[in-house]
Amino acid sequence: MTTVTTAWVAELVDALGTGGVLVDPDVTASYARDEAMLAGAGTPAAVVLPRSTTDVVAVMKVAHRHGVPVVPRGAGSGLAGGSNALDGAITLVTTRMDAVLEVSPADRLAVVQPGVVNKQLRDAVAAHGLFYPPDPSSYDWCTIGGNLSTNSGGLCCVKYGVTTDYVLGLEVVLADGRVLRTGRRTVKGVAGYDLARLFVGSEGTLGVITEATLALRPAPQRPVTLVATFGTTAQTGQVAERVVTTGLVPSLLEVIDNTCICAVDDLLHADLDRSASALLVAQSDAGGAAALAEIEALAALCREAGADLVHTTDDPAEGDLLLAARRMAIPALAQLGATLLDDVAVPRSAIARFLDGCDAIAARRELTIGVLGHVGDGNMHPTICFDPADPGQRERAFAAFDDILELGLSLGGTITGEHGVGSLKVDWLEREIGPVSLDVHRSIKDALDPAGLLNPGKVFRRRG
Amino acid sequence: MTTVTTAWVAELVDALGTGGVLVDPDVTASYARDEAMLAGAGTPAAVVLPRSTTDVVAVMKVAHRHGVPVVPRGAGSGLAGGSNALDGAITLVTTRMDAVLEVSPADRLAVVQPGVVNKQLRDAVAAHGLFYPPDPSSYDWCTIGGNLSTNSGGLCCVKYGVTTDYVLGLEVVLADGRVLRTGRRTVKGVAGYDLARLFVGSEGTLGVITEATLALRPAPQRPVTLVATFGTTAQTGQVAERVVTTGLVPSLLEVIDNTCICAVDDLLHADLDRSASALLVAQSDAGGAAALAEIEALAALCREAGADLVHTTDDPAEGDLLLAARRMAIPALAQLGATLLDDVAVPRSAIARFLDGCDAIAARRELTIGVLGHVGDGNMHPTICFDPADPGQRERAFAAFDDILELGLSLGGTITGEHGVGSLKVDWLEREIGPVSLDVHRSIKDALDPAGLLNPGKVFRRRG
Incomplete structure (x- = not known):
């Protein structure tokens, strides 16, 4: 067991360098859970801190080769245990991928890496007189990657909607390490399935989001x-x-x-x-x-x-x-x-x-x-x-x-308006969506992640 | 061949009555193509006109049992050949499912069947001081089901977005006849994958939409x-x-x-x-x-x-x-x-x-x-x-x-802003989205429609 672990950890270190792979349990413990008190958490076998899409590809290829589960994680501000660690798994932390790659006032959009903090994006676009509305309460420390994974809302939603309403395009590393680019830079577009919005809110179970093209709005007026x-x-x-x-x-x-x-x-x-x-x-x-x-x-x-x-x-x-x-x-x-x-x-x-x-x-x-x-x-x-x-x-x-x-x-409502299902509400999800929808969820999960490596057991259980 | 055809046609007639199943080639020809001049069209073996979700379930069960492809169709106002007939297939026309089931001013939403004409919905909600923005040029004859399947836009989009921005929940009959209900009546909700928006714009390749819960807006002011x-x-x-x-x-x-x-x-x-x-x-x-x-x-x-x-x-x-x-x-x-x-x-x-x-x-x-x-x-x-x-x-x-x-x-654009891929731009879709995205499309299609019965060959080709 130890040698097997060593083998894939060594491959991760080869790819990311020693600074990009944490295995000391005293250090990895700080990445074990999010803010959801009720949700259980395991101990990660390794925490990886990729700096680029290439790094994420390398991690997913190692994981795929060795059959090691991967838990994607942003800043850990989640409220449903969605990024809580699993025993023996890799926790993939995106906080070092924190570049705002582009702000385009002419096309009213921004392109960002997933580790960009919500407030960092808000400030970057405000400098151009623009506005990124989704504003979860943790906006000064949560990451855009986490916001995308849970389809975060905030105080703005009554007028401005939620995260998915601002997603034009995504780059996603799939379970086998392939890189999917989906969506667009244009306001409208109907070429093929709306894959971007399938990944948004999927809580890291279908892929690792490595880049997002986000629509912006004009700056709001004084309230x-x-x-x-x-x-x-x-x-x-x-x-x-x-x-x-x-x-x-x-x-x-x-x-x-x-x-x-x-x-x-x-x-x-x-x-x-x-x-x-x-x-x-x-x-x-x-x-x-x-x-x-x-x-x-x-x-x-x-x-x-x-x-x-x-x-x-x-x-x-x-x-x-x-x-x-x-x-x-x-x-x-x-x-x-x-x-x-x-x-x-x-x-x-x-x-x-x-x-x-x-x-x-x-x-x-x-x-x-x-x-x-x-x-x-x-x-x-x-x-x-x-x-x-x-x-x-x-x-x-x-x-x-x-x-x-x-x-x-x-009352005709839903078990989660904006925090997500995570590990906390898995049983409740089954109850809300029913057996047909659960089966469709499982079919899509199996289609995109046949080995079940991405955040297994979160949102819903696989067939079993 | 004739006896096989007769067998499943007889089963359709058993389920829908003779008035619900058209086989006379002179009659079915009028359902063979949409408004896209360039797109090819076959001859439907039968045209069915369901009046209810139960009817659609019956059609899909017959189709599934006998391996007969099904082409979903609204009013035929499409501009990409998406609902063009396939030789030997069933064309499933939703125009008789034309009830506005509910308009709720208190929750600012409407529940409709797919055959409701866009203008019919606009008028029904206007009577409550409400507004359904998506307004394709064919709004006085195109159906909401078609609008959902192509994710229609219109003149409103610059301010009000496209069809998918108004979809809260859907009822969908799957390829094997099971009924999926997905989405919600609430403004926000993140319980599970955003399946509703996966079906929107999928041009009838993943399921037959039989009911939609649509968000509305307050009536706009005088322009x-x-x-x-x-x-x-x-x-x-x-x-x-x-x-x-x-x-x-x-x-x-x-x-x-x-x-x-x-x-x-x-x-x-x-x-x-x-x-x-x-x-x-x-x-x-x-x-x-x-x-x-x-x-x-x-x-x-x-x-x-x-x-x-x-x-x-x-x-x-x-x-x-x-x-x-x-x-x-x-x-x-x-x-x-x-x-x-x-x-x-x-x-x-x-x-x-x-x-x-x-x-x-x-x-x-x-x-x-x-x-x-x-x-x-x-x-x-x-x-x-x-x-x-x-x-x-x-x-x-x-x-x-x-x-x-x-x-x-x-110029960094897309091959279709609002008309869809249909049969017209299949080769171009492959070119725009690339091999990884095409493969993901195919995986999702196979997961939801393993026998390839729903609108085969539209949007993209299956593997093989």
């Missing part, structure tokens, strides 16, 4: 911000639904519930209304009078729904302050104990029922659950707070995590 | 319209590029060249400037002052580029008149002879070079080529006019069709 508080979840749900039916498209529409409000107030001493059922934050980046009109229309909807407080500002600094209550919700909840962050998307007409359902789960499981979320697109993140040292609480927290998924499905 | 003429292609290209770099996002940005201008003027006697190199039409639906400002900014770009004429109007009726020159370009060119409509998308920075290249091809091949196109997204439709009774012209026309694809690829 106008609204904050409102409500006494009931029904009022909050009514506003969410009325935003949709009246055709408003704010650039941000976020909610935090009473648990989050109190936690944030405890942390920031922000003088929030601790009796409010929910706090809503919205922005419009439509620009000038259009933005003011959009926010005023939203304020009217809030008042009609019976909001206790409605406040608007066109001062960006004050807008940032108002948004802080939403941005600080997770750190504030973390003060209450360990946290399990769930990720469910429901139809926007079901928001109030979802909020009420989470309250019922918290009561039944005798736990604190703070709900925050992208209410504008129905993607909600109930966050379970518990004491991990208390076995009973721990068990109830895990049960509540599943209760929330069950609730989401019962 | 403001601009028309401008230019003396040189360089000026036109400059405006196209400056629109991108200044961050303008008009809701429509179309161009016709001098050949089209003269043909339209001959047809409509519209007093157009017959000396102009190009005529540009743009609209903004940003609403009120924002739309006026957007069109004024665009007018300034046109003047800076040296436009001979710039005219704007916020009167929708006058706007429609101005747009008529663009809308009538193809009928006007058809007055000059037979027409071959090509479909190339190029990066927006290459528009001027593409227009000049088309002029050079017309001169070299001694043919008339009128270029019209969605200049805002780089999707251009050079239209070759020729006398089909003249063998020399005919041959030169076919050669010019290929020259245009060659030109598009040489």
